[in-house]
Amino acid sequence: MKVGVVGASGYVGGELLRLLSTHPDVELNMVTSRTYAGEYVHRIHPSLKGFIDLTFSPLNIDKLTENDLVFTSVPHGKALEIVKRLYDAGVKVIDLSADYRLKNPKAYVEYYGYEHPYPEMLLKSVYGIPELHREEIRNARLISSPGCMAVTSLLGLAPLLKNNLVDTKHIIVDSKIGSSGAGGKPSASTHHAMRAGVIRPYKPVKHRHTAEIEQELSIIAKEDVKISMTPHAVDLVRGILCTNHTFLTKEVDIQQLWKIYRGMYKGEPFIRLIRDTKGIYKYPDPKFVVGSNFCDIGFDIDEKNNRLVALSASDNLMKGAAGSAIQCMNIVQGFNESNGLKYTPFTPV
Ligand SMILES: NC(=O)c1ccc[n+]([C@@H]2O[C@H](COP(=O)([O-])OP(=O)(O)OC[C@H]3O[C@@H](n4cnc5c(N)ncnc54)[C@H](OP(=O)(O)O)[C@@H]3O)[C@@H](O)[C@H]2O)c1
Structure with missing residues (x-):
């Protein structure tokens, strides 16, 4: 081909x-x-x-x-x-x-x-997240690959909306992204001297990815979903972390959440659920996905405030861009879905 x-x-x-x-x-x-x-x-x-x-x-x-x-x-x-x-x-x-x-x-x-x-x-055009639209992708002639922060946030939130667990008008997406997210064309604010060492909020309201996250969550929830998104440029080259704050409308515990996330992502080759009590990797961290097509997802419940935090991490150039696009190509062409994508993350980076 x-x-x-x-x-x-x-x-x-x-x-x-x-x-x-x-x-x-x-x-x-x-x-x-x-x-x-x-x-x-x-x-x-x-x-x-x-x-x-x-x-x-x-x-x-x-x-x-x-x-x-x-x-x-x-x-x-x-x-x-x-x-x-x-x-x-x-x-x-x-x-x-x-x-x-x-x-x-x-x-x-x-x-x-x-x-x-x-x-x-x-x-x-079919929105190119295999975990959400695999069957439509199979028959598509035009696939639109998602925004990097959008796919990362959506994969963390989708199981919650699918199971009607959270308030659909109060979802807060706090995201952090490395410098390669801004592309290769330099500007004064992306120059190393200005970009290194930052934790810089940009577009605290109305970031463009808001539109596609709302579109996709509304399809999943079968109602109009609203999100509030604020991205931050951080001192990484590759990587995204989305801290997705949601508010529960039903009682749920951690065991049930495991079931819900496993239920949606069972058999998915590029989703890993990360929630551990031991070791150095207890919650998703972009450091441990860089170079791979994984989106790592974790969660926790703040019972006092009825808040459920869904955490999701990806490499913006992989699951956030080229990796998702190749995964879609594999699906649309009938290839093995993981072909060309079987990379372990690089560590340390
Ligand atoms: N960076 C990320 O993490 C990321 C993630 C997901 C999606 N995306 C999206 O992917 C696209 C590419 O992003 P990038 O980060 O790779 O940007 P980039 O590093 O700036 O690359 C842009 C590419 O487009 C070409 N180009 C620029 N203007 C063009 C024009 N008018 N007609 C044809 N080609 C043109 C450039 O080459 P020439 O000027 O030499 O032709 C260059 O190869 C963007 O739409 C971006 O939003 C980026």
């Missing part, structure tokens, strides 16, 4: 190349970058030297249609046309931008500041 990657010089593009370079079922055929067209891939992604012998191609959509499947990994707003043209040409597309994630076109005006030019396409 021939695969192309658009935006292959970026951080997510580089992670896709890493995973695809050793994937047993695909031939990496075309990788694009406007800036680095003609350069060898390893000049921009030195770690891939010896694994990929290609040079970057300029962005030529007609040429990209020679592939069976194309990943688009460009900034939001820039994938709209590329995805539409590839889809219309019959190519399967997995888009890692936000351009086809939301079902309600009005949400694009509110959260992304543009009118969606192809609202009819939003209903054709």
Whole structure:
């Protein structure tokens, strides 16, 4: 199967190349970058030297249609046309931008500041979280890979909403994310001198991922769910931790929670439940998932305040981006779902 990657010089593009370079079922055929067209891939992604012998191609959509499947990994707003043209040409597309994630076109005006030019396409696109939409992904032609904090938070919260355990109007998502989440294009605030050592809140209200988390939780709960989200930039390169605060509407104990989480994620290859009383790893911590496609999930109950805390950790470039996208490719192509993704996390990092 021939695969192309658009935006292959970026951080997510580089992670896709890493995973695809050793994937047993695909031939990496075309990788694009406007800036680095003609350069060898390893000049921009030195770690891939010896694994990929290609040079970057300029962005030529007609040429990209020679592939069976194309990943688009460009900034939001820039994938709209590329995805539409590839889809219309019959190519399967997995888009890692936000351009086809939301079902309600009005949400694009509110959260992304543009009118969606192809609202009819939003209903054709399947939201790419296998743990939530595996059967739809199997038959999809357009898959929209989730936001990194969105997938991490959603995997922690989904079992609670599925079992009608929590107040659907008072959910607080407190997330922390490493610097690679902002992509490879530098700015004054992402420069090392300014970014190192920070615990920096940004977008304390109305972060863009709010829209997709609410969309997906509302589908699961079968009612309108509201979340309050505040992300923080922290001093990591890779990694996300979501501390999801919820308020119980039913009595539940820890044993029942184990049952609920195990019930939803039994057999899932990339979910690990982490809640231990011994050892150094008692609750999810991004340090122990980096480099892997795992989302680690834990929980605890604050009985006095009726609060249930669901903790979830992932590598933003893996389960938060390229790993989820490859998992979706495996499903849609009928490959073993874990192919190209069987990496243990790196420790120590
Ligand atoms: N970083 C994360 O943790 C993460 C996680 C989940 C999803 N995402 C999403 O994935 C996408 C890529 O993110 P990233 O972090 O990899 O960003 P990045 O490092 O800035 O890379 C962006 C890529 O897009 C290309 N590009 C930029 N403008 C373009 C345009 N107008 N047309 C075509 N190509 C263009 C760039 O190469 P050239 O300019 O050379 O063409 C580059 O290869 C974004 O939509 C982001 O929101 C990121």
